[in-house]
Amino acid sequence: MLNTCPFTWKVRALLDHLDLPHERIQVNPMKIKKSVAFAGDWGKTPVWKMSDGEVVVDSTPIMRRIDEVHNEGKLWGDVENERRDKWINWADTEIKNATIPILYGSIGSALSTTRSVAKHERFGLMTGRLYAWAGFPIMWGIIARKRAKNSGMKPQELWHHLLDEWINEVGNQPFFGGNEPDIVDLAVFGYMKSIELHNKAFRLIQEHADGMAWFNRMKNAAAKQ
Ligand SMILES: N[C@@H](CCC(=O)N[C@@H](CS)C(=O)NCC(=O)O)C(=O)O
Structure with missing residues (x-):
């Protein structure tokens, strides 16, 4: 994450809402690409890594996946909406x-x-x-x-x-x-x-x-x- 990145804040809002224990790793803004190289060529923040190693990129898909895995998808709701x-x-x-x-x-x-x-x-x-x-x-x-x-x-x-x-x-x-x-x-x-x-x-x-x-x-x- 970057501390001032708006997309990172979306994910943070969800994590705080769920009170989900996690580690926040702040990267140097000049070295984003290198710092998140484990996520392929995405090269942006935020990047989310699950405890089983699954990597998710892009803030809205990250929110959706966290909700799905840790909250039975209750915040996202129905597939069709x-x-x-x-x-x-x-x-x-x-x-x-x-x-x-x-x-x-x-x-x-x-x-x-x-x-x-x-x-x-x-x-x-x-x-x-x-x-x-x-x-x-x-x-x-x-x-x-x-x-x-x-x-x-x-x-x-x-x-x-x-x-x-x-x-x-x-x-x-x-x-x-x-x-x-x-x-x-x-x-x-x-x-x-x-x-x-x-x-x-x-x-x-x-x-x-x-x-x-x-x-x-x-x-x-x-x-x-
Ligand atoms: N659609 C992405 C946008 C992510 C994004 O643009 N992050 C910025 C920081 S706020 C970034 O890493 N920019 C670096 C770059 O584009 O090279 C999301 O919602 O997560």
Whole structure:
């Protein structure tokens, strides 16, 4: 895992929810490919290894497999479920695509996020410092602006728009899954938890009252386990 990787946070949200004992191995962001070479040519985080040696890659398939092996598939639910499939895809495209812009969409947030990433990851000492200062114009200039432009909305606007859609779909129940969170709740929660690490960016999301009410219900549900 990488400590600041949004996809890793999806898996972490599930593991915390299930209270499943596991080991977290933090890799150096500059050496991802080498560190996860045991997973073939995937070359990304997260990678999950079961105690029997089975290796699973890609965050949503990892969540699904952990739920299947350790939780009788209860969070994933029925094999056929159009609503779940639609919304897990929504999370993995819409929420995913909104994540980089909110973190790096302005010069201020890009600098603040790269410094925060350098603090939370295991770079070597010099690489971390270099990344904190040299990484931000790259993230801001190339990645975030391109993605924000695609949606036609400013990063904060985009998040609030997505949270409106999400809260509308959650409806009158506490969670997407009903009275208890399901796999889709945990995926969206994981993306948001990864942003929470970076105060400056998260403040923009915190202004969405209903979204935060759901986020806090998720936190309380995790604390109850
Ligand atoms: N679809 C994958 C995306 C994984 C991913 O892009 N991870 C990033 C870190 S947050 C990574 O390892 N990037 C390295 C690379 O693409 O070379 C998932 O959901 O797990």
